[in-house]
Amino acid sequence: MKLLHVIASPRLAGSTTLTITDALLGGLAATAPDLEVETLDLFQADLPAIAGDNIEAKYTLLGGMPVAAEHRESWAQIERAIERFRAADVYVISAPMWNFGVPYVLKYYIDCIVQPGYLFRFDEHGIPRPLLEGKRMLVVSSSGSDYREASPLHALDHFEPYLRSIFGFVGIEEIRFVRAHGVDASPASREAGIARALAEAEDVVAELWPTAAEAATAA
Ligand SMILES: Cc1cc2nc3c(=O)[nH]c(=O)nc-3n(C[C@H](O)[C@H](O)[C@H](O)COP(=O)(O)O)c2cc1C
Numbered sequence: 001m002k003l004l005h006v007i008a009s010p011r012l013a014g015s016t017t018l019t020i021t022d023a024l025l026g027g028l029a030a031t032a033p034d035l036e037v038e039t040l041d042l043f044q045a046d047l048p049a050i051a052g053d054n055i056e057a058k059y060t061l062l063g064g065m066p067v068a069a070e071h072r073e074s075w076a077q078i079e080r081a082i083e084r085f086r087a088a089d090v091y092v093i094s095a096p097m098w099n100f101g102v103p104y105v106l107k108y109y110i111d112c113i114v115q116p117g118y119l120f121r122f123d124e125h126g127i128p129r130p131l132l133e134g135k136r137m138l139v140v141s142s143s144g145s146d147y148r149e150a151s152p153l154h155a156l157d158h159f160e161p162y163l164r165s166i167f168g169f170v171g172i173e174e175i176r177f178v179r180a181h182g183v184d185a186s187p188a189s190r191e192a193g194i195a196r197a198l199a200e201a202e203d204v205v206a207e208l209w210p211t212a213a214e215a216a217t218a219a
Pocket of ligand 1: 009010011014015016017018095096097098099100101142143144145146183184
């Protein structure tokens, strides 16, 4: 089982999001020892531009034609990024909320890999259909404020709905969110937000790998 960990926080050691992810990955490693974890740090990655040859190639594909010979070398970089993504069975995305949405590197990555003929296709009626199947995703996040359902800020949360939409669009239906809310509001709010997220991370591990989790508890 291959897990791709996509990091979209620039803070690394000081990152609240990654502290929660570390706990989750630690839990997964204990319950699913066959897990092969690969890390993709988007702030260090040299992602291909969606401009120049690549934007030409994309519109050629959208027009139902194969990529032209003069764009193929450049397009191969996009294909490599897509292949790396497609090779995983499980994804863990670590991303804080930035300006009510996702950090720009994560949007950039999504713009690179969500391509026609690779992650989705158009059917004979021109309706887009997903091309991924059987994959699971966990999104770990933190935000300065609280966006839970009862919060007055809930309507401003474009982070979770966006990620559900775009990854659902390509066929990843099973997406679980582990979010630490309100971590910059006050020390008490931070403590409570992180404690809730850590408890959720534990539940998610047990839900995803119930047999392994039971075996670990019994041992
Ligand atoms: C550029 C930027 C934009 C942010 N925008 C929001 C926001 O819209 N809402 C919010 O609640 N917190 C926002 N924050 C706060 C972060 O979401 C919060 O500090 C988070 O815990 C950072 O995660 P990290 O430590 O993993 O990087 C923002 C922080 C930065 C740096």
